[in-house]
Amino acid sequence: MNASTPRHHHADRCPGVLRPWIADDGALVRLRLVGGAISTQALADLALISGEHADGHLYLTKRANLQLRGIEHDDGCVSDEFVEAVTKAGLLPSPTHELVRNIMVSPLSGRVGGQTDLRPVATRLDEQLCDDPGLANLSARFLFVLDDGRGDLVDRHLDLGVMAVDPDAAQVRVGSEHWGEVVELDAVPEVLLDLARRFLEVRDDESIWHVDDLPDRGAELLGINYARDLRTQVASLPAPHGVIVQDDDRSVEHVDVPQGDLTHQLATQVLARAAREVIVTPWRSLLLPDLGDPRD
Template identity: 35%
Template sequence: MPPAPSNRPNRDETLVTPVRERGDACPGALRLHTADDGALARVRVPAGVVSAAQAYALADAAERLGDGALDITSRGNLQLRGLGPGCGGELARLLDAAGLLPAPRHERVRNIVASPLSGLDGRGHLDVQPLVRELDALLCASGRTPDLSGRFLFALDDGRGDMTELAADVMLLAEPGGARVRVTVGAASAWVRPEDGPRAMLLAAEAFLDAASATGTKAWRVRELPAQGAELAGAPVWRELTSSAPAPPSPPGPDSAADPESAGPESAGPGSAAPVPGAVPAGPHGVGALSVGVPLGRLSVAAWRVLADIARAHGTGELRVTPWRGVVVPGAGPGQSGAPAAAGLVTDPASPWPGVGACTGRPGCAKSLADVRADATAHLAAGAGGLPVYWSGCERRCGHPRGTWVDVVATGDGRYDVAVRGAGADVPPDRRALPELADALAAARTITTPTK
C-alpha cells in the first residue's frame, strides 16, 4: 500500500534554497499589479466559496471597473483585469461592502484550497467546509500571519486525495472514520481531532515563519527552506500538537485517500482530481451539485451571473470556484446545465476543454511571446483525452498545473517547445512551428510516465 499523500513537491519542482531580499510582490485586492491591459486585482476567496450576492458584486466590479470578465487562478481565487487608473479605492469599497475583505491587513494570506465536492457527493471522510471557515477566521485574527507570503498555500482534503497534487505548504488530510485529521508541513506531521485541525494549521504556519527567520532565508514557501522544511519536524509546536493527538495512526486501508482506486468517477482526466463537468449526484449526506468547466479559466460577467442565478434559484445560494479553473454550484442539478452551456461554459463531461490551460499571454502580459489563448483554442482537439496540456507565453510558466502535464512554451519565433513535465517524466523539449504543432501535441499527450 502506498504511503499517505503529502504536500511535499514533486521531484522536478524542488528548489535550491534561496535567500529572499524582499517581500513578494504577489497581487491582491488592495495591492494591484500593473499589466499591459491595465491593473490586475486578485481577490482571495477561501476554498473558492462565494455567496450568490458576492458573485453579483464581483460581476458588477468587473463590468464597471475592469474588462468585463473574471479569471480563475490555480488556487481557486478570482482576478479582475483591465482595471483603470485610480480605481483601487472604489474597488476596495465594493469588495468590502460584499464581505470579501473581512480583514484588509490579511487579505493576501487567505490562500486556502479545499476539496470542492466536500459535503456534496457523500464521498470523502469529513466535510471540511466548516474547518475552512474556522481556519480563515484564525488567519484573519492572527497578528503574525500578515508576515506570510501571498504565495503561501493552505489545503484541506476531505480524504479523497484531490488536494495532494497542489503542493500546499500546510495540508490537512481527513482520515477514514473522520475521527482524526493529519496536518502536514514540510516533513512534519501531527494527527489531531478535526476540531483542532484549523488551529494546528495556524501553528504550523507560525512554525514556518520561525524557521524562515531562524535560517535567514526569509522563505516564501516551505519547499524553499533547507531540506524542504525538514527542521520543522523538531519544532516545539509538534510536541504540543501530538500530546493531545488521538490514537496513533494505523496503516491506510482500502478506503483511504492513499488508495488510487479511491479517486472515483469525479476525477477529470489522467492525473487530475478536478470534478468533471456535469451533474454531481448527491451522496447519502450530500446535496449534489452541478460542475461547470470554464475554458482557459476566463468567463464573462454574463456567464458568471448565469451561475449566480442558478445558485440563488436552484442551489444552496453559493458557488465554489475550483483550483482547476472550474465552478461547482452546490444543490443544482442536470436540469440547470442548459443556461451555462449557452453562455459558453462546459457542462459536457466529454468536452476537451478541462484538459487544456493557458496563461494570460498576449496582449495582456508584456512578457508573453505569443497569444497563447488563441493558439490553445486553435489546437484544442490535439491529443484530447490524454495528458493535461498547459500553454505558456514565456519560460515563467505562470499558473502551470501540478502532477504530470504537457508543457507548451512560446519561444518568440512563431514556434513552441513541447515537453512532458512532472514526476517520472523524461521527455526533452521538441521545438515545432504552429503548422506542425498538432502532431507534436497529440504525441506528447499520449506518453505514459512511471507513477511514484
C-alpha cells in the same frame, strides 16, 4: 539556514485588492476565496464591479480564487470606489490579512464523498489566521491545503495542510514531502497555525516564502517526521462536468469555464441556475451546489 537554501531575489508581489499588479492592460487584483466558496450575491456584485471598474470578466485561478483585470489605477493604486465596492460585497473581510488567506479545500467536501466535511475546519482556520496579527507576515504565496480524504488535492504543492483519514481525524502535512501526526479535526486550525508561527520564527528573512525553501524542506518544523498514514494513499481526478447527485440527494452541477474566463454571459447563466453558493475549483471550473433533486 544554509547556503543552498532557495531564496527569492525580488519582493513577493502576489496581488491583492490593496496591492494590485500593474499589467499592460491596467491593474490586476486577486480575491481570495476560502475553499473557493463565494455566495451567489457576492458573485453577482463582483460581476457588476468588473463591468464598472475592470474589463467585464472574472478570471478563475488554479488556487480557486478570482481575479479582475484591466482596472484603472493611479500610480499603482486602484480607486477608493473600487475598494469600497469590493468590501461592500464582503470580499475583503480582513484588509490586514487579505494576502495570506490562501486556503484550498476539496471542492466537493461535505457534499459528495470524501472522508469528512472540511468546510467548518477551513472557516475556523481562516478566522484564527486573521485574528493573529503576526501571521500577516506570511508570504502571499503561502498555501494551506485541506484534502478531505478523497485525494483530489494530495498532489498539490503546499506549505501546510492536512488530509482526512476518517470522519474525525486528519494527518498533518508540512511542505511537499513531510507528514506529521494524525490529529482530531477540531485541533487542525490550531496545529496548522502553530506550525505557521514556527515557520516565521525559523526563516531568517522575508526572501523565504515557502516551507519547501527551508533546509530539508521544512522537516525542522515537525521535529519528528511521521510515517505517512496508509489511509492517505488515495487519489482522485476532478469530477466530470455535468450534474452530480449529492450525498443528501440534492445535486451539484460542475460547470466548465473555458480557459478560466468567466465572461459576463457565462456569469449570467451561472447565476440564473445557482442556489446560494458557487464554488471555484482548482481546475478553473465552477460547482453549483445544493440544487434540487435531479430525479424530480
